[in-house]
Amino acid sequence: MTTSRRIQFGVFFQGVNFGTIWSSDRSGSQYDFESFRRIAQTAERGLFSAFFLGEGLRLREHFGRIHELDIAGRPDAQTQLAALASVTERIGLVATQNTTYNDPYDLAKRLNSLDLLSEGRAGWNIVTTDNAWTGANFRRGGYLEHADRYRRAAQFVVAAQRLWDAGADGVGTPVSVADQLVSFEGPAPLPPSAQGRPVLFQAGDSDEGREFAASSADVIFSAHPGLEDAISFAADLRRRLPAHGRAVDELKFFPGAQFILAATDSEAREKADWVTRAQVSPQTAIRFLEPIWGRDLSEYDANGPLPDIDPVVEEVDGQRGSLFQGRRALETAREWRDSAAAEGLSIREFVIKRSSLRTFVGGYSSIADRIVQYVDAGAVDGFNVSPYLVPEGLDDIVDGLIPELQERGVYPTEYVGSTLRENLGLPALGERAEFAA
Amino acid sequence: MSDTPFAVALELDADGAHSPSGAASGTLSPRRLAARGAAAERFGFTAVTFDDSPLPVADSVARLDAVQRAAFLAPLTSAIGLVPVAHVAFSEPFHVATQLASLDWASNGRAGWIAAASGTTREAAAYGREALSDDDLRRERDDVIEVARRLWDSWEDDAVIQDAATGRYLDADKLHYVDFEGESFLVKGPLITPRPPQGQLVVVAPADTTGADVTLVTGSGPAEITDAASRARAAGAPLVWAEVEVVLDARAVSAARRLDALGSWTDAGRLRYAGDADGLVALIAGLAASVDGVRLHVAELDVDLEEVGRAVLPALQERIGFRSPRAGETLRDALGLERSLSRYATTAVKEFA
Numbered sequence: 001m002t003t004s005r006r007i008q009f010g011v012f013f014q015g016v017n018f019g020t021i022w023s024s025d026r027s028g029s030q031y032d033f034e035s036f037r038r039i040a041q042t043a044e045r046g047l048f049s050a051f052f053l054g055e056g057l058r059l060r061e062h063f064g065r066i067h068e069l070d071i072a073g074r075p076d077a078q079t080q081l082a083a084l085a086s087v088t089e090r091i092g093l094v095a096t097q098n099t100t101y102n103d104p105y106d107l108a109k110r111l112n113s114l115d116l117l118s119e120g121r122a123g124w125n126i127v128t129t130d131n132a133w134t135g136a137n138f139r140r141g142g143y144l145e146h147a148d149r150y151r152r153a154a155q156f157v158v159a160a161q162r163l164w165d166a167g168a169d170g171v172g173t174p175v176s177v178a179d180q181l182v183s184f185e186g187p188a189p190l191p192p193s194a195q196g197r198p199v200l201f202q203a204g205d206s207d208e209g210r211e212f213a214a215s216s217a218d219v220i221f222s223a224h225p226g227l228e229d230a231i232s233f234a235a236d237l238r239r240r241l242p243a244h245g246r247a248v249d250e251l252k253f254f255p256g257a258q259f260i261l262a263a264t265d266s267e268a269r270e271k272a273d274w275v276t277r278a279q280v281s282p283q284t285a286i287r288f289l290e291p292i293w294g295r296d297l298s299e300y301d302a303n304g305p306l307p308d309i310d311p312v313v314e315e316v317d318g319q320r321g322s323l324f325q326g327r328r329a330l331e332t333a334r335e336w337r338d339s340a341a342a343e344g345l346s347i348r349e350f351v352i353k354r355s356s357l358r359t360f361v362g363g364y365s366s367i368a369d370r371i372v373q374y375v376d377a378g379a380v381d382g383f384n385v386s387p388y389l390v391p392e393g394l395d396d397i398v399d400g401l402i403p404e405l406q407e408r409g410v411y412p413t414e415y416v417g418s419t420l421r422e423n424l425g426l427p428a429l430g431e432r433a434e435f436a437a
Numbered sequence: 438m439s440d441t442p443f444a445v446a447l448e449l450d451a452d453g454a455h456s457p458s459g460a461a462s463g464t465l466s467p468r469r470l471a472a473r474g475a476a477a478e479r480f481g482f483t484a485v486t487f488d489d490s491p492l493p494v495a496d497s498v499a500r501l502d503a504v505q506r507a508a509f510l511a512p513l514t515s516a517i518g519l520v521p522v523a524h525v526a527f528s529e530p531f532h533v534a535t536q537l538a539s540l541d542w543a544s545n546g547r548a549g550w551i552a553a554a555s556g557t558t559r560e561a562a563a564y565g566r567e568a569l570s571d572d573d574l575r576r577e578r579d580d581v582i583e584v585a586r587r588l589w590d591s592w593e594d595d596a597v598i599q600d601a602a603t604g605r606y607l608d609a610d611k612l613h614y615v616d617f618e619g620e621s622f623l624v625k626g627p628l629i630t631p632r633p634p635q636g637q638l639v640v641v642a643p644a645d646t647t648g649a650d651v652t653l654v655t656g657s658g659p660a661e662i663t664d665a666a667s668r669a670r671a672a673g674a675p676l677v678w679a680e681v682e683v684v685l686d687a688r689a690v691s692a693a694r695r696l697d698a699l700g701s702w703t704d705a706g707r708l709r710y711a712g713d714a715d716g717l718v719a720l721i722a723g724l725a726a727s728v729d730g731v732r733l734h735v736a737e738l739d740v741d742l743e744e745v746g747r748a749v750l751p752a753l754q755e756r757i758g759f760r761s762p763r764a765g766e767t768l769r770d771a772l773g774l775e776r777s778l779s780r781y782a783t784t785a786v787k788e789f790a
């Protein structure tokens with residue numbers, strides 16, 4: 001494979017999650033601008049290629065009530081990134097923005113604007129969030145069947161590209177789009193930035209999601225950080241590229257991952273114990289099961305075994321945010337119960353184990369060695385790190401891990417360019433296959 | 438109204454107000470934006486405003502998104518108010534409310550919002566929508582202001598509790614559905630962003646808008662402005678600002694000569710002042726009897742920003758006690774507006790459907 005012998009980092013500032021510890025006296029504010037500035041500037045000190053913000057457009061609920069246990073409350077991604085653009089110089093600024101509850105003209109214009117404000121450092125993580133439940137906050141209400149969301153996404157992205165490309169011909173160049181799910185007529189709003197147009201990231205995982213990534217994304221933000229998994233995921237995606245007229249180096253892989261690091265392996269393991277217990281409180285462990293069981297489980301002890309009752313399977317509609325898993329509840333519950341019983345895990349231990357799947361735990365040196373294996377396998381271009389503490393969560397990566405990686409010659413020692421596209425090692429726009437209109 | 442601090446806001450769009458659709462070469466440069474924002478703060482303007490439009494002006498002059506421009510300046514400044522236009526006709530009210538709340542967080546409470554509505558056939562077409570009548574636009578603006586205000590209240594100030602004992606980060610009783618049902622849209626809520634530092638952002642809007650904090654009035658002379666101001670107050674406007682166009686004698690060239698050189702300046706129905714700094718001080722001091730502030734649209738930012746900052750603001754301090762905002766102060770503080778509790782805070786009964 002033609003991946004360069006290098007690894008990069010991005011930071012995924014999650015905003016809404018249980019992975020970020022809020023209960024420690026080392027936990028800072030999750031919403032003050034200073035926390036964002038500190039994380040972004042630390043990442044830039046560590047030569048990270050990108051700073052990501054996630055998106056979720058409705059507060060999650062648990063049994064009809066706002067979910068209380070996890071961190072929630074985040075800024076509008078592009079507004080926050082515009083603010084960060086003025087206090088950073090090189091790091092890419094990537095906004096997760098969905099194609100279902102945004103308007104193509106408006107979103108394309110704002111992304112173009114962010115790209116110009118940051119002098120060519122903007123990226124768009126394209127997501128499709130399509131549940132009716134989120135739609136209750138938007139003009140159209142809930143709409144789009146599951147089958148249609150990637151159709152709209154594909155049409156939406158082509159439309160955005162057309163507006164951006166028309167901008168290169170001159171602001172005001174008319175663009176007319178008449179697809180089934182996206183249609184409008186408007187003038188190109190802005191000229192292109194130094195990188196031509198925002199870099200496109202994609203984070204879907206279904207077959208349609210992968211096909212969409214193969215057709216449209218520059219970078220895939222995957223949920224497959226395990227080595228074998230990452231190799232087969234990359235192989236699957238690369239197999240799909242030729243059908244879209246694309247070369248293998250046109251798609252980069254950045255799996256999401258968590259790093260728990262220390263000077264030695266044993267210190268790191270101790271730290272991991274603290275981190276995972278702080279992430280998964282007894283209440284969080286119980287709440288993790290409840291959507292599957294479809295009922296209140298608060299009478300169960302988080303330190304005891306998984307509930308021996310079967311889930312309530314009346315229509316769970318999957319419409320209430322990612323906490324609700326829906327359809328396969330019965331199977332899932334049995335599978336979880338059996339697996340926990342086989343390993344002798346309590347509810348809390350089981351949840352900790354499941355939610356630590358994307359975690360690298362170890363001393364700086366041994367994790368650096370493991371990362372070299374990824375580089376050699378050519379399956380990963382970078383890791384998108386979710387810090388477990390805000391705002392200090394990247395310090396050990398930047399100060400401890402990165403020097404080890406640099407010593408091994410697999411991490412950059414400076415930003416190679418000034419735009420996100422350059423720093424990711426993506427081909428310049430003129431050199432790559434264009435999108436079919 | 439005598440204890441209301443007087444505001445002097447500056448419109449920072451393009452290269453100045455004379456030719457917003459002219460050769461606005463600098464309007465896309467973040468560096469120039471940063472320099473102008475820093476200069477406006479250094480001179481002590483109360484706030485800067487940022488115009489915007491759904492489509493490029495005159496089809497050829499591009500603008501960076503106004504909310505983003507304001508956000509970009511937020512970490513580079515610490516006292517000045519940042520007041521972008523955000524359009525309401527075709528945008529998503531939920532996104533607009535979130536963007537503005539985020540601007541308030543990024544600026545530690547210095548954000549305002551000029552609620553603008555425009556809905557021509559061409560603008561509508563870019564959004565795949567139908568054109569809106571003036572009545573529709575007024576209604577839409579009122580509705581979007583109302584829903585934004587509800588959303589900014591939808592998190593009580595102390596909704597984030599971080600209670601390790603019960604494992605709860607949030608208190609759901611302090612988060613509220615807004616259940617807004619407008620003429621053309623519904624919004625459930627709550628916002629996805631915690632309550633902004635100011636609680637409620639400072640909402641600025643033209644006359645005949647419901648729910649604004651500051652009403653912008655226009656008139657071709659002081660008398661018209663005084664009339665418009667009293668009509669606005671009668672309609673319940675808490676604060677009134679006059680729109681004033683300015684071109685000053687500068688760099689040894691008289692305002693009249695500068696205007697000649699600049700060419701014709703389209704009449705926007707605003708009071709226009711051309712002359713020396715003293716005359717502008719006298720004009721503003723006179724207006725201060727009937728309005729709470731002025732918003733200046735200077736002909737050329739590269740010239741007039743400094744001229745007003747250097748020669749007019751200090752004189753207004755002496756003459757009418759104008760005071761520049763201090764670092765750390767919120768825009769509401771600077772304007773003498775109270776910070777209110779969330780409207781939902783006093784009725785904190787369980788209202789979960």
Ligand SMILES: Cc1cc2nc3c(=O)[nH]c(=O)nc-3n(C[C@H](O)[C@H](O)[C@H](O)COP(=O)(O)O)c2cc1C
Nearest residue numbers: 054055096127128129203204205206209222223256
């Ligand atoms: C690592 C990762 C991060 C994601 N982050 C977000 C996010 O911040 N906001 C969002 O709405 N969806 C997010 N998603 C969801 C996906 O983009 C996508 O909408 C979802 O996975 C369903 O698509 P699929 O059926 O193709 O997997 C994320 C997905 C992955 C794998």
